[in-house]
Amino acid sequence: MNDPLLRVRNLVVGFGSGGSIARAVDGVSFEVRRGQTLGIVGESGCGKSVTAFSIMRLLPQPQGQILGGEILFEGRDLIQASEAELHQVRGGRIGMVFQEPLSALNPVQTIGAQLAEVLRLHKPLTKAAALAAAIPLLGKVGIPSPEIRVREYPHQLSGGMRQRVVIAMALACDPSLLIADEPTTALDVTIQAQILELMQSLQRELGMAIVLITHDLGVIAQVCDEVVVMYAGQIAERGPVEAIFRRPAHPYTRGLLASIPRLTTPRKSRLPTIEGSVPGLQEMPPGCRYENRCPFARPECRAARPPLETVAADHAVSCIRWRELPPDQPAVRAAV
Amino acid sequence: MSNPPLLEVRDLKTHFPVRGGVWLRSVATCKAVDGVSFELRSGETLGLVGESGCGKSTLGKSIVRLLTPTAGQIRFEGADLAPLGRRQMKPIRRHLQMIFQDPAESLNARHTVGQTLEEPFIIHGLGSAADRRASVAGLLEKVGLPRDAAHRYPFEFSGGQRQRIGIARALALQPRLIICDEPVSALDVSIQSQVLNLLLDLQREFHLSYLFITHNLAVVKHISDRIAVMYLGRIVELAEAEELYLQPRHPYTRTLIAAIPEPEPQARRLRIAATGDLPSPINPPPGCHFHPRCPFATELCQRESPGLRETAAAGGPSHLVACHYDLIPAAQPSAHGAPRAAAAS
Numbered sequence: 001m002n003d004p005l006l007r008v009r010n011l012v013v014g015f016g017s018g019g020s021i022a023r024a025v026d027g028v029s030f031e032v033r034r035g036q037t038l039g040i041v042g043e044s045g046c047g048k049s050v051t052a053f054s055i056m057r058l059l060p061q062p063q064g065q066i067l068g069g070e071i072l073f074e075g076r077d078l079i080q081a082s083e084a085e086l087h088q089v090r091g092g093r094i095g096m097v098f099q100e101p102l103s104a105l106n107p108v109q110t111i112g113a114q115l116a117e118v119l120r121l122h123k124p125l126t127k128a129a130a131l132a133a134a135i136p137l138l139g140k141v142g143i144p145s146p147e148i149r150v151r152e153y154p155h156q157l158s159g160g161m162r163q164r165v166v167i168a169m170a171l172a173c174d175p176s177l178l179i180a181d182e183p184t185t186a187l188d189v190t191i192q193a194q195i196l197e198l199m200q201s202l203q204r205e206l207g208m209a210i211v212l213i214t215h216d217l218g219v220i221a222q223v224c225d226e227v228v229v230m231y232a233g234q235i236a237e238r239g240p241v242e243a244i245f246r247r248p249a250h251p252y253t254r255g256l257l258a259s260i261p262r263l264t265t266p267r268k269s270r271l272p273t274i275e276g277s278v279p280g281l282q283e284m285p286p287g288c289r290y291e292n293r294c295p296f297a298r299p300e301c302r303a304a305r306p307p308l309e310t311v312a313a314d315h316a317v318s319c320i321r322w323r324e325l326p327p328d329q330p331a332v333r334a335a336v
Numbered sequence: 337m338s339n340p341p342l343l344e345v346r347d348l349k350t351h352f353p354v355r356g357g358v359w360l361r362s363v364a365t366c367k368a369v370d371g372v373s374f375e376l377r378s379g380e381t382l383g384l385v386g387e388s389g390c391g392k393s394t395l396g397k398s399i400v401r402l403l404t405p406t407a408g409q410i411r412f413e414g415a416d417l418a419p420l421g422r423r424q425m426k427p428i429r430r431h432l433q434m435i436f437q438d439p440a441e442s443l444n445a446r447h448t449v450g451q452t453l454e455e456p457f458i459i460h461g462l463g464s465a466a467d468r469r470a471s472v473a474g475l476l477e478k479v480g481l482p483r484d485a486a487h488r489y490p491f492e493f494s495g496g497q498r499q500r501i502g503i504a505r506a507l508a509l510q511p512r513l514i515i516c517d518e519p520v521s522a523l524d525v526s527i528q529s530q531v532l533n534l535l536l537d538l539q540r541e542f543h544l545s546y547l548f549i550t551h552n553l554a555v556v557k558h559i560s561d562r563i564a565v566m567y568l569g570r571i572v573e574l575a576e577a578e579e580l581y582l583q584p585r586h587p588y589t590r591t592l593i594a595a596i597p598e599p600e601p602q603a604r605r606l607r608i609a610a611t612g613d614l615p616s617p618i619n620p621p622p623g624c625h626f627h628p629r630c631p632f633a634t635e636l637c638q639r640e641s642p643g644l645r646e647t648a649a650a651g652g653p654s655h656l657v658a659c660h661y662d663l664i665p666a667a668q669p670s671a672h673g674a675p676r677a678a679a680a681s
Contacts, residue, residue: 043526188387189551189595190387190592192595192597193597194611215524216597218597221604241601245599246601255526256526260525260554261529261559262554263554268559270533270537271533271558273529274526277496
């Protein structure tokens with residue numbers, strides 16, 4: 001059982017056609033263990049959603065193509081899988097939750113009918129039996145009076161309730177992996193707390209693994225076991241959540257953690273910032289992609305792509321200078 | 337309170353008719369802002385925090401008179417803005433500016449940045465063409481954009497840079513008060529801190545006052561001197577920023593603070609302090625609007641709406657709260673995990 005549930009190796013995803021293919025994801029590798037939560041964090045355009053869509057083989061066609069790598073899920077390579085096999089995997093073994101629940105639901109079908117559809121795609125059920133099975137599913141995700149809600153339409157529900165419905169659909173067929181792409185970004189903070197708690201309690205109950213994609217380091221800290229920090233299509237750093245937040249090895253991770261205002265940050269003080277911006281996909285440098293913004297950059301950082309080096313067990317960083325960096329930045333995690 | 341406040345909002349209400357039926361008659365009223373009062377001092381930042389639909393943006397837009405309030409007063413430098421018409425508002429607008437959440441939507445895509453920044457001067461008939469160009473160059477420098485930005489269009493800039501353009505436009509006529517409506521919510525974390533620093537620097541340099549509207553509790557704590565918490569059209573708590581987080585007195589404030597996902601894996605403490613969803617402002621619950629979600633609600637809360645009352649010790653800084661009860665100050669937000677038995681009565 002030590003085999004990881006999902007193993008992504010050297011994934012390369014390109015967008016565009018003919019001569020101009022931009023690599024949105026460039027050589028990304030990570031593993032997800034059974035029952036664990038892996039967070040993928042990064043800023044907009046870093047390739048985190050493209051990675052998730054690649055796992056489900058849902059890249060926009062024909063622009064998006066997987067150019068290389070392996071996605072091993074429960075023993076088979078999803079990149080080589082046929083469309084029929086993928087149908088079994090999507091919504092069956094892998095459940096999906098997206099950012100905007102309203103666009104993930106069909107506005108002219110009752111939520112019961114939509115849940116029943118998922119069930120019938122994967123299980124030999126009659127329509128009536130599937131509809132009946134939808135009710136306890138809604139109850140499981142904390143929707144009050146599910147027997148009434150099952151006959152309602154998405155617009156009759158609040159944003160938080162809709163996201164619960166989407167989670168119910170994702171979990172309908174007892175997946176072993178749930179991929180959640182910014183599942184709480186569109187929700188208010190009190191509702192976000194409810195949804196994250198729901199996902200965690202369902203995980204404990206059903207034992208599924210979760211890949212959680214978010215830009216919010218706070219959400220990562222609260223719910224993930226492992227983290228992959230992405231920058232400009234590549235992995236900057238990955239490791240256990242404690243290690244990444246306590247001893248970030250990559251200058252980008254350090255910069256990100258330092259720049260978030262926290263409740264403990266002295267009020268109205270200047271925040272540390274990451275100067276500059278991400279290079280465009282077409283103008284990626286051959287060396288470290290963070291080099292132009294990095295306070296620790298040296299000429300040798302420009303020479304070649306930094307390999308992922310091992311910091312500690314399961315903790316890897318893509319920076320050639322990580323050993324020489326000052327131990328920690330002051331003022332960042334001072335008071336708790 | 338020696339100086340009169342820069343802005344004094346008294347019992348402000350902004351209601352919208354909800355139209356329905358064949359003839360689009362008004363069938364209900366959405367009480368987006370329903371009796372809000374506060375003061376904002378010169379050079380101060382007042383944070384206004386709340387979840388979607390609580391009326392915080394409507395309040396901001398009512399103050400700059402992009403919306404017409406239904407009732408109440410908006411005293412800005414002594415004059416009441418609420419009854420003023422478009423023309424009467426024009427000279428005042430110079431001193432009262434707004435920054436919006438999405439800089440891509442609030443900038444004219446067909447104008448160069450220079451044209452956008454020049455426009456306020458033209459509208460108010462200030463300076464010669466040469467003066468205006470000099471002012472634009474000065475503004476760009478202030479917000480940290482290159483000089484040649486004046487000849488470029490908004491699409492050529494990143495989100496953070498566009499927000500800088502929005503800030504430059506608001507600064508153009510040297511306003512006294514800027515309403516910032518979610519100015520960093522659409523930005524990536526690394527860019528967000530740059531813009532927050534810029535706002536802090538500009539405030540110090542020009543002695544600006546901000547009304548800072550956001551749903552982000554960590555951001556609002558960082559930038560504000562005092563914070564008002566809004567729930568369904570009303571302010572439920574208003575206190576000094578530190579005090580509000582150390583001694584939150586309203587159950588809703590405690591709920592919000594408990595729900596912040598802090599970037600601290602050691603302190604995993606996400607707690608669901610309030611069950612249920614935000615009710616609609618079209619048909620808010622009677623009594624205290626928060627009672628259906630409040631773990632401490634009693635029969636009194638269902639019946640009577642609590643007004644804002646002072647809870648600070650005499651002489652201390654003001655701490656207003658709209659709750660019938662004095663929650664035990666020592667109660668950490670964790671106490672909220674308690675069963676909701678009290679609410680049933």
